[in-house]
Amino acid sequence: GAVVSQHPSRVICKSGTSVKIECRSLDFQATTMFWYRQFPKQSLMLMATSNEGSKATYEQGVEKDKFLINHASLTLSTLTVTSAHPEDSSFYICSAGQDFNQPQHFGDGTRLSIL
């Protein structure tokens, strides 16, 4: 079945560091990928829609200059948290789908901890 790989699974870094998270579709091409964020004991909140070859679409309240998204190929989208601060600490998850009538599949997420 469709597999989505996310890397790294865990990041711990100092405040002010920029962190890049990769999301790969391993056995299919994805023109659209999605980035979600989950705070402890809360639901997944969509941050942005990553579109191959064009600019990402951000949800209301998500700073596009803070969360840079690049979808340079049909199998890779990256999310860069720029100048991360402790309030950016969260669980970030990406998803992608293979075909229009197929469900989205999720990566295993990245636990980001900013000290």
Next chain:
Amino acid sequence: DQQVKQNSPSLSVQEGRISILNCDYTNSMFDYFLWYKKYPAEGPTFLISISSIKDKNEDGRFTVFLNKSAKHLSLHIVPSQPGDSAVYFCAASPGGGAGNMLTFGGGTRLMVKP
């Protein structure tokens, strides 16, 4: 405004019994619904989906029911197994599949006791 709600944050069920997880939505544009299972520190795993043209979809032990007039869906797990213990999220989208954003409910933690 939460467009997808799971009003029960937790559910405890005895092994072998039926687990029923509920989900309500408010947006009439949603016409594709999914259930995901999630363990801590992992991404959600797709379980089962249903489109608005159906009222029931079954896959093994999992059955999803959709009541469009009530804007309500439910996931039935029969028989429940200890390995089913996880957080279950329902999700909805305005159209099927890969290219559409999902709106998630708050999740229900299912605990299946041996």
